[in-house]
Amino acid sequence: MYAITSKRTLAKGVIEMTVQAPRVAAHHKPGQFVIVMSDEHGERIPLTIADSDPQKGEITIVFLEVGKTTIQLGEQFNAGDSLFAVVGPLGTPTHVEKFGTVVVIGGGLGVAPIYPICKGLKEAGNRVVAIVGYRSKDLMFWHDRIASVSDEMLVTTDDGSFGEKGLVTDALAKLHDGGAKMDRIIAIGPPVMMRAVSEKTKDWGVSTWVSLNTIMIDGTGMCGGCRVHIGGETKFVCVDGPDFDAHKVDWGEMFARMKGYAKEERMALEADHKCKLAFEALRR
Amino acid sequence: MADAIDIVELGGVKEGDKKKPRSKEKRLDIACQDAKERIHNYNEVALGYSPKEAVAESMRCLECPKPRCMVACPVHIDIPTFIGLISRGKFHEAAEDIHKYNALPAVCGRVCPQENLCEAACIINDTNPHNPIAIGRLERFCADYHFLHSDGEHAAPLKPATGYKVCVIGSGPSGLSCAADLAKMGHKVDLFEALHKPGGVMMYGIPEFRLPKAIVQKEVNYVRSLGVNIECNVVVGRTLPVKEVLDGYDAVYVASGAGYPNMMGIPGENLNGVYSANEFLTRVNLMQAWQEGVAGTPIRRPRRCVVVGAGFTAFDVVRIALRLGAQEARIVYRRSRDEMPGRGEEIEHAEQEGAIITVLTNPVKYLGDENGFVRAVVVQKMELGEPDSSGRRRPIPIKDSEYEIPCDTVVVSIGQTPNVLIPSNMPGLKTRWGSIIQANRETYMTTVPKVFAGGDAITGAATVILATRAGREAARSMDAYLRDPARAWYPPA
Ligand SMILES: Cc1cc2nc3c(=O)[nH]c(=O)nc-3n(C[C@H](O)[C@H](O)[C@H](O)COP(=O)(O)OP(=O)(O)OC[C@H]3O[C@@H](n4cnc5c(N)ncnc54)[C@H](O)[C@@H]3O)c2cc1C
Ligand code: FES
Numbered sequence: 001m002y003a004i005t006s007k008r009t010l011a012k013g014v015i016e017m018t019v020q021a022p023r024v025a026a027h028h029k030p031g032q033f034v035i036v037m038s039d040e041h042g043e044r045i046p047l048t049i050a051d052s053d054p055q056k057g058e059i060t061i062v063f064l065e066v067g068k069t070t071i072q073l074g075e076q077f078n079a080g081d082s083l084f085a086v087v088g089p090l091g092t093p094t095h096v097e098k099f100g101t102v103v104v105i106g107g108g109l110g111v112a113p114i115y116p117i118c119k120g121l122k123e124a125g126n127r128v129v130a131i132v133g134y135r136s137k138d139l140m141f142w143h144d145r146i147a148s149v150s151d152e153m154l155v156t157t158d159d160g161s162f163g164e165k166g167l168v169t170d171a172l173a174k175l176h177d178g179g180a181k182m183d184r185i186i187a188i189g190p191p192v193m194m195r196a197v198s199e200k201t202k203d204w205g206v207s208t209w210v211s212l213n214t215i216m217i218d219g220t221g222m223c224g225g226c227r228v229h230i231g232g233e234t235k236f237v238c239v240d241g242p243d244f245d246a247h248k249v250d251w252g253e254m255f256a257r258m259k260g261y262a263k264e265e266r267m268a269l270e271a272d273h274k275c276k277l278a279f280e281a282l283r284r
Numbered sequence: 285m286a287d288a289i290d291i292v293e294l295g296g297v298k299e300g301d302k303k304k305p306r307s308k309e310k311r312l313d314i315a316c317q318d319a320k321e322r323i324h325n326y327n328e329v330a331l332g333y334s335p336k337e338a339v340a341e342s343m344r345c346l347e348c349p350k351p352r353c354m355v356a357c358p359v360h361i362d363i364p365t366f367i368g369l370i371s372r373g374k375f376h377e378a379a380e381d382i383h384k385y386n387a388l389p390a391v392c393g394r395v396c397p398q399e400n401l402c403e404a405a406c407i408i409n410d411t412n413p414h415n416p417i418a419i420g421r422l423e424r425f426c427a428d429y430h431f432l433h434s435d436g437e438h439a440a441p442l443k444p445a446t447g448y449k450v451c452v453i454g455s456g457p458s459g460l461s462c463a464a465d466l467a468k469m470g471h472k473v474d475l476f477e478a479l480h481k482p483g484g485v486m487m488y489g490i491p492e493f494r495l496p497k498a499i500v501q502k503e504v505n506y507v508r509s510l511g512v513n514i515e516c517n518v519v520v521g522r523t524l525p526v527k528e529v530l531d532g533y534d535a536v537y538v539a540s541g542a543g544y545p546n547m548m549g550i551p552g553e554n555l556n557g558v559y560s561a562n563e564f565l566t567r568v569n570l571m572q573a574w575q576e577g578v579a580g581t582p583i584r585r586p587r588r589c590v591v592v593g594a595g596f597t598a599f600d601v602v603r604i605a606l607r608l609g610a611q612e613a614r615i616v617y618r619r620s621r622d623e624m625p626g627r628g629e630e631i632e633h634a635e636q637e638g639a640i641i642t643v644l645t646n647p648v649k650y651l652g653d654e655n656g657f658v659r660a661v662v663v664q665k666m667e668l669g670e671p672d673s674s675g676r677r678r679p680i681p682i683k684d685s686e687y688e689i690p691c692d693t694v695v696v697s698i699g700q701t702p703n704v705l706i707p708s709n710m711p712g713l714k715t716r717w718g719s720i721i722q723a724n725r726e727t728y729m730t731t732v733p734k735v736f737a738g739g740d741a742i743t744g745a746a747t748v749i750l751a752t753r754a755g756r757e758a759a760r761s762m763d764a765y766l767r768d769p770a771r772a773w774y775p776p777a
Contacts (some may be wrong), residue, residue, distance in 0.1 A: 024523060027525060041578055043579075044480075068580060085480040085517050086515070180451040217567065218479065221704075223545065223560060223563035224560040225560075229554060255657070256555075257554070268580075
């Protein structure tokens, strides 16, 4: 149904796939995501749409091989295979208008989803300053693409193997301390990074937005599994978000909820691993 | 289809012979899986009548000339006629006859709250209390027999193609029955479903042990066989913008159900281990999390589970919790037993399986452990006061009556409301209470031209039979609308 048209490894464990999903590609706006099922028995996982090509009817997804499904996708699915389900584009699109100067931060895997956002903001007439951060040089990807849709780009690596040594928050603080104009900040990446950005910008008076990646099932507001407190009110991330005012997010709850299935997930991975070992032993 | 049925052998009457109804006899129990056994599996609990049992039960029916059961049935199935056909061994004819009125007999025979509808009205209650004809079980028997002993297709001549294109949104009972009828009327029907499997609540909500998914899929296949194009993974309002639907079709039926879970908004509700009923049920039913090692979707295996509420949903949840291995699974309900809206048979089955029911009790907050997982619910005792707007006595908290119930899983089953995705994306569509779509109860027309709506989307969470009825009546109304050259006679919602 949803044919994979290309697949490549961008960095260790980071996979880029293009998938045929014409209806999704035709209507995708920056900040939206899809729910993907690898096969009929698979789980439904949310992945941000990193790019779309309405002419070809294709969307691009980028994922890290960390969980049961992403590992399966990385190891067993190749160009020519098909995904069982791709649903989207879901979520409220990122708010795009002419703000002035927008600092867009992508950390690790978060570099992929900021691509359409930078592109959209630039098309709306903003000056886009991108900060992209990686653990080290060999994990870098898409910085060239981000450069093509931003006016200025800063690269950080944790170990200093490329660009500035340090975290994205260090680069952001440096910009701010240097008196750089910023009318809005958007940060996407691991929750710890988004929280760190939020804490940094709290006293600056700059509106800061993050894209939350909670556990989801349907992605349409039906299960409430994605819920989290925002400004004291329960919100469903899949429909009310995924973008929220960073300063209103209940980060403690967000972190706790992300670990809701850590035990089950670990058990599933171990079981898979054992199956594989047993299977290999049999083959030998 | 002519099977050799020896109706005399089965205890019925030969065609032309006079039936001697045995209404004084007790209603025939349905064979069930033993409670101790069934809590370890997901197979259907009620096993259904054999032909001999069905005939025996049918022989109790008086076949009243003025049947009260028929009046009480929301779709007015000709109950005495189909039961009479069973008594005479005409099982297929009985199934066909039911199908004239009800598009989903195999489903409704299993899940309708008959004890409040047709069976409550049965005249035998007057002389032989608590022993009405088991109409639901007989309906199920006919539908199952027909599925098993024929190609499952209902005699349905399609009318010549009209050239009109109709869009149906949502594949629950309402959308499916509307789509089927529109197709039979000769219209070209596209049905869009947001989830990856069609069936609506019948797939994601009602568990396998009460409604086998194979039955739902048979109904879906039948609708497909009529030429309806069912496309899954299409969220109208996102994947397919509402404007494209309005531009691309001559008429639209919105049957998007009531899928938005209500929560109570009390402290601790977002702790891990606190689920909405929809999430719990979706993981188990649609995503099949009960099949450990097969399904990719995880579910918490509760040890002590508290289920808040006492409707259909709450009883389904509590019975699933037991099957997932819960040592204690408890319903907590703020009113008394008499007000519990759940289906009688289900309450009985749940108690046989070991569910505990704690009435006149309401949660006030949830307590968590250091990792953000629920460890207890604090509840408050209630007493009943004056009747409220629903006619039921209003529960009032008793002061200083709070106590803790330890638990590791909580499932909040206090009802669902419609999703706002379609209303908020369809300019001009009027709603009540923010999400219930306003539609005329005779024509099913909404406040937007050429858009009709029915089922839970216009009533809030109700029943399969009401959703089915709305689908069929709306199909008739849409057909009239499409064939009317002026298309102006419709009163707005
Ligand atoms: C757990 C549970 C148990 C129940 N048990 C019983 C019972 O025993 N007996 C009984 O009579 N009733 C029961 N009910 C109620 C009954 O299931 C519903 O009243 C009935 O299914 C309503 O049918 P519907 O077609 O209106 O909506 P639904 O069955 O809710 O179907 C709506 C469909 O529309 C889809 N949809 C929604 N929005 C969109 C969109 N934007 N684009 C595309 N698709 C969309 C949804 O995914 C869904 O599949 C139960 C309900 C629950 C939750
Ligand atoms: S993922 Fe189910 S409501 Fe958001």
